[in-house]
Amino acid sequence: MVAANFPWLSVLVAVPAAGAALLGFVPPLRRAVGRVVALAIALVELALGVYVAASVFDWSAPASYQVYESHLWIPQIGITWSLGVSALGLVMILLAIGLVPLVLIAGWDEDDAADRGAYPALVLALQAFMVVIFAAYDLTVFYFAFEAMLVPLYLMIGRYGVGEEAARHKAAMKFLLYSLFGGLVMLGGILYLWAMSSNAAQDVSTLFRMDTLTQIMPNAPMAVQMVVFVTFMVAFAIKAPMVPVHTWLPDTAAVARPGTSVLLVGVLDKIGTFGMIALCLQLTPAAASSAKWVMCVLAVISILWGGLSANGQNDIMRLVSYTSVSHFGFMVLGIFIGSQIALVGAMFYMVAHGVSIAAMFLLSGWLSRRGGTQDMREYVGMQRVTPVLAGLWLVSGLASIALPGLSGFVPEYLVLMGTWSVSAPLALFAVLGVVIAALYVLMPYQRVFTGAPGAGKEDLADLGARERGVMVPLVAAMLILGIWSAPLVSALTPVASDLDLTNSQVGATVEGSAQ
Numbered sequence: 001m002v003a004a005n006f007p008w009l010s011v012l013v014a015v016p017a018a019g020a021a022l023l024g025f026v027p028p029l030r031r032a033v034g035r036v037v038a039l040a041i042a043l044v045e046l047a048l049g050v051y052v053a054a055s056v057f058d059w060s061a062p063a064s065y066q067v068y069e070s071h072l073w074i075p076q077i078g079i080t081w082s083l084g085v086s087a088l089g090l091v092m093i094l095l096a097i098g099l100v101p102l103v104l105i106a107g108w109d110e111d112d113a114a115d116r117g118a119y120p121a122l123v124l125a126l127q128a129f130m131v132v133i134f135a136a137y138d139l140t141v142f143y144f145a146f147e148a149m150l151v152p153l154y155l156m157i158g159r160y161g162v163g164e165e166a167a168r169h170k171a172a173m174k175f176l177l178y179s180l181f182g183g184l185v186m187l188g189g190i191l192y193l194w195a196m197s198s199n200a201a202q203d204v205s206t207l208f209r210m211d212t213l214t215q216i217m218p219n220a221p222m223a224v225q226m227v228v229f230v231t232f233m234v235a236f237a238i239k240a241p242m243v244p245v246h247t248w249l250p251d252t253a254a255v256a257r258p259g260t261s262v263l264l265v266g267v268l269d270k271i272g273t274f275g276m277i278a279l280c281l282q283l284t285p286a287a288a289s290s291a292k293w294v295m296c297v298l299a300v301i302s303i304l305w306g307g308l309s310a311n312g313q314n315d316i317m318r319l320v321s322y323t324s325v326s327h328f329g330f331m332v333l334g335i336f337i338g339s340q341i342a343l344v345g346a347m348f349y350m351v352a353h354g355v356s357i358a359a360m361f362l363l364s365g366w367l368s369r370r371g372g373t374q375d376m377r378e379y380v381g382m383q384r385v386t387p388v389l390a391g392l393w394l395v396s397g398l399a400s401i402a403l404p405g406l407s408g409f410v411p412e413y414l415v416l417m418g419t420w421s422v423s424a425p426l427a428l429f430a431v432l433g434v435v436i437a438a439l440y441v442l443m444p445y446q447r448v449f450t451g452a453p454g455a456g457k458e459d460l461a462d463l464g465a466r467e468r469g470v471m472v473p474l475v476a477a478m479l480i481l482g483i484w485s486a487p488l489v490s491a492l493t494p495v496a497s498d499l500d501l502t503n504s505q506v507g508a509t510v511e512g513s514a515q
Contacts, residue, residue, distance in 0.1 A: 008056055010069060012052070014128075016042070019124045020121050030117035042127070046097050062086060068082075068084035077207075079138065080206055083136065087492060092350065095266070099266055099354070103259035104259075106262075123263070139190060147180075153175070156260045158171075161255040162257060178248040185231050186231055192227055193217070218286070222287065225283075225285075241269060242302050242325075250318040254318050258361045265324050295335075305326075307323070309322040311439055316375075329430075330349055333430060337423065342419055346411070347495065349415065352481050359396035360397065363471075379449075380453065381454060382449045382457065387462065396478070398441065400441065407481035410482065414489075416430055
């Protein structure tokens with residue numbers, strides 16, 4: 001754990017939060033130049049994040065928590081304002097703050113002319129919560145941000161979505177209820193953890209800080225670990241999303257703006273897998289090891305169910321969302337199978353999926369907006385009408401199904417290779433999911449983009465300069481992650497090594513807890 005001389009992470013939280021507050025409390029500014037102000041703040045945030053990654057974070061020790069700061073908040077019950085990041089947390093922050101400017105530019109002409117800065121203000125508020133979640137070094141700080149982010153997301157879905165108002169509100173409420181239920185179950189686990197750990201802590205004022213919890217929880221009895229593990233996993237499985245608590249996602253994606261879906265699926269749903277790694281594996285290793293096969297079977301079910309469901313969709317946004325259910329299954333499988341290689345693959349997958357799914361949601365949204373419908377049955381031959389859009393959609397789809405040379409190949413290969421070393425049957429079922437994935441990308445492409453153009457769709461415009469500009473960094477990221485994956489793998493491997501479920505420390509913990 002390395003402290004920083006300057007509170008860089010708090011600044012990364014404060015910049016978008018201040019921008020959201022400025023636009024929220026100064027309506028004339030928001031209405032006049034809200035989009036410009038939001039984009040400028042997002043670019044400043046990106047520059048600060050890149051500076052922290054390049055000059056402050058020590059990549060020679062990627063598994064250690066760095067850029068650390070801690071301040072007493074409510075010492076009577078052990079709550080501190082503590083932030084710190086390992087390589088995984090920093091990479092996820094970079095993914096989040098990198099996608100936000102692209103989302104703002106991609107939806108530049110989607111806002112209500114009377115108040116163009118309202119939606120960008122919510123995006124900035126959400127960005128602040130994303131940074132807090134991936135940088136939280138105190139469990140309660142993580143939980144507060146986990147719940148608070150629901151407010152801007154609810155408004156982004158229900159008020160600023162697409163389609164009929166009733167459908168938007170229904171989907172937003174379903175998302176909120178699922179998320180609140182998971183959060184309340186997690187809160188129960190946090191309260192139970194406090195009750196069980198407060199007597200064991202030497203300093204109660206920092207009870208919920210990760211350094212304190214990592215000294216107490218791995219040595220706690222199996223029953224205590226299992227209660228905390230299960231309550232946390234309910235929240236993370238909903239967020240991930242895993243079958244059978246995934247149904248809120250396709251309903252939400254069908255009515256949300258493409259930019260909202262990019263942030264929700266590309267970044268925020270990774271809170272589920274991030275929490276499994278940073279909290280479940282780290283704080284409850286014995287329970288995680290005991291639940292290994294249950295979690296892996298559920299992960300494989302998610303892989304297959306998500307893929308088969310995607311193949312049955314006519315709504316292109318629902319199709320893309322179901323592909324994510326399948327991809328999250330690969331991530332969860334890599335997290336719990338008990339292989340260091342697979343765990344590295346799962347963490348890499350979190351980044352690679354964020355890039356490819358962002359491109360797929362944006363391109364599908366642009367197509368739907370041009371054609372006036374998300375129903376794929378209304379399109380045919382779009383490759384001749386919008387060749388750039390068609391080509392980019394295919395590239396993004398191939399990246400998501402792990403074509404060699406693109407971003408999805410390395411993480412999926414690592415997960416499958418690590419799984420095979422532990423359980424050949426599970427690996428074979430997961431490979432079946434890869435075959436299904438090829439179908440849910442190539443068949444929609446054939447339906448929508450090949451053949452002769454359909455009536456009424458011959459004059460649709462291809463991507464403009466602004467939209468092509470948004471796609472440039474996304475395609476570049478797909479290529480870089482696919483061709484030059486070694487730096488990210490090298491950074492994540494020490495993190496996985498510290499959390500590997502096969503190491504001797506976890507085995508000793510399981511044995512000691514059983515006694």
